[in-house]
Amino acid sequence: xxxxxxxxxxxxxxxxxxxxxxxxxxxxxxxxxxxxxxxxxxxxxxxxxxxxxxxxxxxxxxxxxxxxxxxxxxxxxxxxxxxxxxxxxxxxxxxxxxxxxxxxxxxxxxxxxxxxxxx
Amino acid sequence: xxxxxxxxxxxxxxxxxxxxxxxxxxxxxxxxxxxxxxxxxxxxxxxxxxxxxxxxxxxxxxxxxxxxxxxxxxxxxxxxxxxxxxxxxxxxxxxxxxxxxxxxxxxxxxxxxxxxxxxxxxxxxxxxxxxxxxxxxxxxxxxxxxxxxxxxxxxxxxxxxxxxxxxxxxxxxxxxxxxxxxxxxxxxxxxxxxxxxxxxxxxxxxxxxxxxxxxxxxxxxxxxxxxxxxxxxxxxxxxxxxxxxxxxxxxxxxxxxxxxxxxxxxxxxxxxxxxxxxxxxxxxxxxxxxxxxxxxxxxxxxxxxxxxxxxxxxxxxxxxxxxxxxxxxxxxxxxxxxxx
Numbered sequence: 001x002x003x004x005x006x007x008x009x010x011x012x013x014x015x016x017x018x019x020x021x022x023x024x025x026x027x028x029x030x031x032x033x034x035x036x037x038x039x040x041x042x043x044x045x046x047x048x049x050x051x052x053x054x055x056x057x058x059x060x061x062x063x064x065x066x067x068x069x070x071x072x073x074x075x076x077x078x079x080x081x082x083x084x085x086x087x088x089x090x091x092x093x094x095x096x097x098x099x100x101x102x103x104x105x106x107x108x109x110x111x112x113x114x115x116x117x118x119x
Numbered sequence: 120x121x122x123x124x125x126x127x128x129x130x131x132x133x134x135x136x137x138x139x140x141x142x143x144x145x146x147x148x149x150x151x152x153x154x155x156x157x158x159x160x161x162x163x164x165x166x167x168x169x170x171x172x173x174x175x176x177x178x179x180x181x182x183x184x185x186x187x188x189x190x191x192x193x194x195x196x197x198x199x200x201x202x203x204x205x206x207x208x209x210x211x212x213x214x215x216x217x218x219x220x221x222x223x224x225x226x227x228x229x230x231x232x233x234x235x236x237x238x239x240x241x242x243x244x245x246x247x248x249x250x251x252x253x254x255x256x257x258x259x260x261x262x263x264x265x266x267x268x269x270x271x272x273x274x275x276x277x278x279x280x281x282x283x284x285x286x287x288x289x290x291x292x293x294x295x296x297x298x299x300x301x302x303x304x305x306x307x308x309x310x311x312x313x314x315x316x317x318x319x320x321x322x323x324x325x326x327x328x329x330x331x332x333x334x335x336x337x338x339x340x341x342x343x344x345x346x347x348x349x350x351x352x353x354x355x356x357x358x359x360x361x362x363x364x365x366x367x368x369x370x371x372x373x374x375x376x377x378x379x380x381x382x383x384x385x386x387x388x389x390x391x392x393x394x395x396x397x398x399x400x401x402x403x404x405x406x407x408x409x410x411x412x413x414x415x416x417x418x419x420x421x422x423x424x425x426x427x428x429x430x431x432x433x434x435x436x437x438x439x440x441x442x443x444x445x446x447x448x449x450x451x452x453x454x455x456x457x458x459x
Contacts, residue, residue, distance in 0.1 A: 013236055020232060021225075028200045035199070042201035046231035051239065060239045 005058030006102055015096075016053060023092045024049045032084040036075060056089075056109050069116045082118050086110060136220030140167060142183070142210055145176070154220060157197075157204060174206070183210045192223070203227045262390060262398035263327055263343040270390060276398075282385035284341035285353035285426065286400075287326070288408035289317075289360060292376040292417045294334035301373065309373055310334065313364070320359045324352040329400050337408075339400060342388060350429045353381055357420045358457045365418065380411030381455070382423040403447075410444045411452065420455040427453035434458065 007016060024046060028034055037045055054061040063071070089110060093103045120128075130137055136154035138147055145167040150158075164170045171193055182189040189208040194201055207219045258267050262276075270276050291297075298306050317336055318328050325346055326338045338356065341349030357379050368374045384404030390396045411421040427436050435458035442452045 017229075017232055017236070021228065024228070028198070038199045042203075042228065043231035043234070046228050047235035050232050050235040054236075054239065060236075060243045 006098075006106065007054065007057040007059035009102070010057070010096075010098060013059070016057060016059060017050075019092060019096050020046075020050050020053045022095065023053060023089070026088050026092055027085075030084070030088060033081055033088070036077070036081075056106050065113075065116055068113060072117045077118050079114075079118055082114055134222075136204070136218075136222075138218040138220075140216040140218060142214045142216040145216070148215070157202065157220065157222070171206075179208060183208060183216070200224075261396075263388075265343045266388065266390065266398060276390040278387050278389035279343075280385055280387050281339075281342045281345070281400075283349065283383050284339050284386055284404060285349040285381060285383045286386065286404045286408040287336075287338045287340075287353050287357055287360075288380045288405070288412045289336040289357075289377050290379075290412050291334040292378060297373070306373070309371075309375070313367070313375060316363055316367075317360055320363065321356050324356045324359075326352060326356050330397065335409075337400075337405070339386065342386070342400070350381075350383055350426045351433065354420075354422070354426075354430050354434055354455060357381055357455065361418050361420065362457060376417035378412045378415035378417065379420040380408040380413070380415065380422075381420060381426055382407035382411055383426045383429075407444070407447055410447065414439075414442060414452055422453040422455045424451040424453065427451075427455075430455070 010016060010019075027049070028037065040048075051061040051063070053059075055063060086107060090103055090107055093106060094100075098106075131151045133151065134153060136157055137149075137151045138154050139149040140147055147165050147167070147170075158170060168174065168176055173193060174191060179189045179191070187210045191206045191208075192203060193206060194203050196202070201224070202222065203224045205221045205223045207221070209217045209219070211217060255267070258270070262270070266276055266279075314331055314336060317338070321328055321338045324340065326340045327342050328336070328338045330337055338353075340346055340352035340356070346352060360377065360379065364375050364377055382404050384402060384407065386400040386402035386404050388398065388400045391399050407423060411423060414421040421439075422430070422436065427438070430436060435456045437454045437456070439452050439454050441449050443449050444452075
């Protein structure tokens, strides 16, 4: 049997959807990263965040490295932006009472993708 | 405080945007705090169309004359967030239009999220289905469908006795030498072609290929579903195997010569093994077919006495006399030839 993912541990979509929404709210209000989404359509933005959180937690979404790189290639994302998103992500997960070690596991997953996104 | 004052206070504080308009001029007469909060802008337009340039006023007025109500939806960006507000106009008797606005942004965001999620899940479901079909296909290659169904339902397969069935055992002449003298990969590729052809031939006559061990090929008629003419099916299959090889040898540099043995009897079929399971059959019919095969000259088919008696009327059979068969005593053995 495959190991239980964090996605399952934290209650599947019904719970993860709450994380997604609050992450979405925080991002839009964030003046460091928010501007990247100025011109992004709401449904695309929600779709993006749903897949983002789901894939980090081992849910039913996965981007290949190539896709991630390609999707972010037109954006001028620097290390500071990436750091900021890490802060926002960590805060959101904590807010939803995720255990510290699980938060760090998710953040570590996120950090692995830095070379694909920044540049 | 008067009742009117309380009412106004309530109207202002409520989480729903409320505005009153003159139904002819579409000028705002009253807007509550929530409304202003959502729609305030620098120039503060005081007319409906100026505030909502995208609103279809024509359609609104038609609907208002017909039913007294009109609903619509507007989207706009506040900072970088798209707000979606549902507008509900109701006309009253005294030329006043009541506009009630609800913030449905969250509902729309949730709808988008459900869309996104269901698309992911549906894609995953499709993938899982495809994988399942792959696994099923693989398992069906190593066991009959009915056995697979049993395995799928119960997780185990009960050994089952099939009686009577006919078994065909085929072995190639000089295979070991061929592997040694030729390029083994070519030999194996050819063997694969031949086995595939055998599978197709067997299928036509309702035979179930059980297994191949190196250059030995075993197929059975009458399993898993009983067939009354299993002997006939196996004889037809055997003749076609020889015919196929004969024709193939005409156009290929490598000559493949086989010996075939046919027998009838009972076998037990079961899945053997736990991690690396194979479906296999056991029983005297299997052993006898194997022994009989040894009596065949290249490209010949040896047939058990019992089977020959069933087939005699329809097939070209010749008694080659009694033979001592290891484990089975002395029995008459027959030679089956292709009469066409």
